[in-house]
Amino acid sequence: MDLRFGPLPPDDLPALLDLWVGSWSHVYPGILFEDRREWFRGHLASWLDAGGACRLARTVEGRLVGFILIDPAKAHLDQICVAQDLKGLGFGQALLHEAQRLSPRRIDLSVNANNHRAIRFYEREGLRRTGEGVNPTSGLPVFQYRWEPPPGAP
Helix, strand or coil: CCEEEEECCHHHHHHHHHHHHHHHHHHCCCCCHHHHHHHHHHHHHHHHHCCCEEEEEEECCCCEEEEEEEECCCCEEEEEEECHHHCCCCHHHHHHHHHHHHCCCCEEEEEECCCHHHHHHHHHCCCEEEEEEECCCCCCEEEEEEECCCCCCC
């Protein structure tokens, strides 16, 4: 899989928002993510203003396949999002590897406790559960996960 990673150009914001809405709408069909589009636009702007990074993944043909929001300074992965029709094809793994490249010593993240597909993915990729809590926006239970490179890794 040959992907190109790069920052978010302003012209790509509508496509990123469409991808986010489409992907999350399939994960939680009972939530109207279209109604949350403007919230996510503001969240993204705040994330970038605070020093976080948005990295887009594109095929060599230019198709946007997903993105991550990561703050390497805080070792925090806020979002990993893959286009709905491309889930299960390795793009999530490629995005996680990009996050690990940007934050090579550690990554912490939260995942909704009822997002079983994401939990299986993170555990399969070697992240370990470190705790639990509550999502401050939704009030739903979350699990905290951490990735660290194996001992002796460069």
